[in-house]
Amino acid sequence: MSNFKDAQNKAHPNKTNTLMSALIVILILNVSMQIWLLYTGLNNALGQNRDIALPAFIASLVLFLIGFFWLYFLPMGYRKNKKK
Amino acid sequence: MSDQTEKEPNWKQDFPIERTQSTKVSRRDFARFLCLVSGGLAAGSAYVAVKANFFPPEEVKGEHFVCKAMEVPLGGTRSFVVEGSNIPYILIRLEDGNWRAYEQKCTHLSCAVYYKPGSGQIVCPCHEGFFDAMTGEVLAGPPPRPLPALEVLLNGDDVYVKAASPGHNKNITLKT
Numbered sequence: 001m002s003n004f005k006d007a008q009n010k011a012h013p014n015k016t017n018t019l020m021s022a023l024i025v026i027l028i029l030n031v032s033m034q035i036w037l038l039y040t041g042l043n044n045a046l047g048q049n050r051d052i053a054l055p056a057f058i059a060s061l062v063l064f065l066i067g068f069f070w071l072y073f074l075p076m077g078y079r080k081n082k083k084k
Numbered sequence: 085m086s087d088q089t090e091k092e093p094n095w096k097q098d099f100p101i102e103r104t105q106s107t108k109v110s111r112r113d114f115a116r117f118l119c120l121v122s123g124g125l126a127a128g129s130a131y132v133a134v135k136a137n138f139f140p141p142e143e144v145k146g147e148h149f150v151c152k153a154m155e156v157p158l159g160g161t162r163s164f165v166v167e168g169s170n171i172p173y174i175l176i177r178l179e180d181g182n183w184r185a186y187e188q189k190c191t192h193l194s195c196a197v198y199y200k201p202g203s204g205q206i207v208c209p210c211h212e213g214f215f216d217a218m219t220g221e222v223l224a225g226p227p228p229r230p231l232p233a234l235e236v237l238l239n240g241d242d243v244y245v246k247a248a249s250p251g252h253n254k255n256i257t258l259k260t
Contacts, residue, residue: 020111020112020115021111023115024111024114024115024118027115027118027119027122028118030118030122031118031121031122031125034122034125034126034129035125037125037129038125038128038129038132041129041132041133041136042132043228043229045132045133045135045136046191046229047228047229047230050136050137050140053129053132053133053136053137054133054137056129056132056133057126057129057130057132057133060125060126060129060130061126061129061130063122063126064119064122064123064125064126067118067119067122068119068122068123070119071115071116071119074112074115074116075112076112
């Protein structure tokens with residue numbers, strides 16, 4: 001029985017190539033935003049402004065979860081089923 | 085065991101990883117690594133949030149004697165440490181007679197700052213950070229925050245410091 005991953009793995013290499021690039025670009029964007037959030041949260045916490053740290057953490061966690069579930073769409077390429 | 089394995093030298097059986105496999109990072113692995121970094125950053129933010137909300141830094145309690153006023157000339161400074169803490173502070177007697185006390189650690193990368201006599205500026209020599217000696221505010225350079233200040237009190241000829249009043253970042257102007 002075929003599912004989404006099977007269909008994706010059989011897709012044309014051009015398609016998986018584009019998908020992979022898009023995935024990586026979005027992950028890099030997420031990480032960039034998280035670096036900014038960590039910097040801002042830390043800077044404000046050290047400057048006795050503690051209200052920023054918690055929202056920054058929540059936003060960072062949401063971005064991580066997005067990135068984590070994003071990996072489901074990672075093309076796995078052709079699986080080697082043949083055993084020597 | 086297959087015939088091929090028998091032909092391979094022993095070291096290949098012990099370390100059956102090809103050179104390309106050990107040196108090449110696929111885009112798939114890179115995406116997974118980015119996700120790992122993302123998790124690390126989220127954990128870092130969690131640490132900052134917990135530390136800021138549940139373990140705030142302790143403030144200086146009570147008044148602490150630093151030195152006699154006559155020991156510090158106009159434009160002069162004196163380093164001191166408050167009892168029960170190892171944070172270095174710097175006491176400054178400005179040219180106009182005002183007293184100021186700041187943490188001696190630059191808010192950029194914790195280098196020791198010093199007062200430049202006659203300029204009204206506190207300087208961090210590491211990366212050319214400049215602070216206003218009157219207020220502790222950043223004038224130039226990479227420091228992201230003002231220098232944490234203490235309030236200076238004069239009791240006769242004795243100089244005392246205490247924690248800056250809440251909502252009052254700047255020291256009270258006291259003239260001798």
